[in-house]
Amino acid sequence: xxKVTQAQTEISVVExxxxxxDCVYETRDTTYYLFWYKQPPSGELxxxxxxxxxxxxxxxxxxYSWNFQKxxxxxxxxxxxxxxxxxxxxxxxxxxxxxxxxxxxxGAGTRLFVKA
Amino acid sequence: xxxxxQTPRHLVMGMTNKKSLKCEQxxxxxxxxxxxxxAKKPLELMFVYNFKEQTENNSVPSRFSPECPxxxxxxxxxxxxxxxDSALYLCASSLGGASYEQYFGPGTRLTVT
Numbered sequence: 001x002x003k004v005t006q007a008q009t010e011i012s013v014v015e016x017x018x019x020x021x022d023c024v025y026e027t028r029d030t031t032y033y034l035f036w037y038k039q040p041p042s043g044e045l046x047x048x049x050x051x052x053x054x055x056x057x058x059x060x061x062x063x064y065s066w067n068f069q070k071x072x073x074x075x076x077x078x079x080x081x082x083x084x085x086x087x088x089x090x091x092x093x094x095x096x097x098x099x100x101x102x103x104x105x106x107g108a109g110t111r112l113f114v115k116a
Numbered sequence: 117x118x119x120x121x122q123t124p125r126h127l128v129m130g131m132t133n134k135k136s137l138k139c140e141q142x143x144x145x146x147x148x149x150x151x152x153x154x155a156k157k158p159l160e161l162m163f164v165y166n167f168k169e170q171t172e173n174n175s176v177p178s179r180f181s182p183e184c185p186x187x188x189x190x191x192x193x194x195x196x197x198x199x200x201d202s203a204l205y206l207c208a209s210s211l212g213g214a215s216y217e218q219y220f221g222p223g224t225r226l227t228v229t
Contacts, residue, residue, distance in 0.1 A: 047219065099214065
């Protein structure tokens with residue numbers, strides 16, 4: 001069965017600190033896709049990144065970086081030099097090719113507070 | 117036009133009322149989704165439509181009735197709801213398929229009194 005676990009419910013940091021959000025997933029599929037979304041206070045989830053199961057290269061986009069490790073079934077997200085605008089709830093999600101992508105499973109989310 | 121719009125943004129309804137939530141996407145996507153987001157619970161997938169055909173109904177009670185007249189519009193008809201149905205209802209769209217990300221609307225905050 002597919003499952004996404006975000007063990008950190010809330011994280012609080014001071015501006016300019018680095019912070020890592022953890023995501024652990026379970027799947028029996030060999031082809032699957034992992035996503036991160038950001039939900040600011042306004043409500044709508046915003047897509048941040050997608051990785052497929054065949055591409056374990058880490059990715060960096062500005063202050064954001066993602067570490068995908070199949071060996072530990074993890075897809076962690078790091079924000080470098082955090083800013084107040086990073087305060088939001090962050091969701092990790094899993095989509096399996098066998099379900100046609102219509103049963104995306106979201107983790108419970110990690111609420112990040114960045115204090116000035 | 118923003119990608120995915122939802123109306124109304126806030127709705128208060130009694131348990132005997134009938135109301136509808138509307139979602140519209142301007143992205144040319146084929147798939148549309150309804151999610152329920154309650155406090156302290158993960159996002160719950162409710163319904164999925166692909167090319168106007170319902171592909172998923174995640175054991176949602178019949179007091180929630182979806183309608184997808186075309187690939188750009190999605191409705192959620194509500195009747196005789198319960199207080200535990202109070203939540204943020206999010207609509208999303210995508211190109212369909214496992215590899216595509218979803219684009220979300222701002223949600224409708226529903227309160228059932």
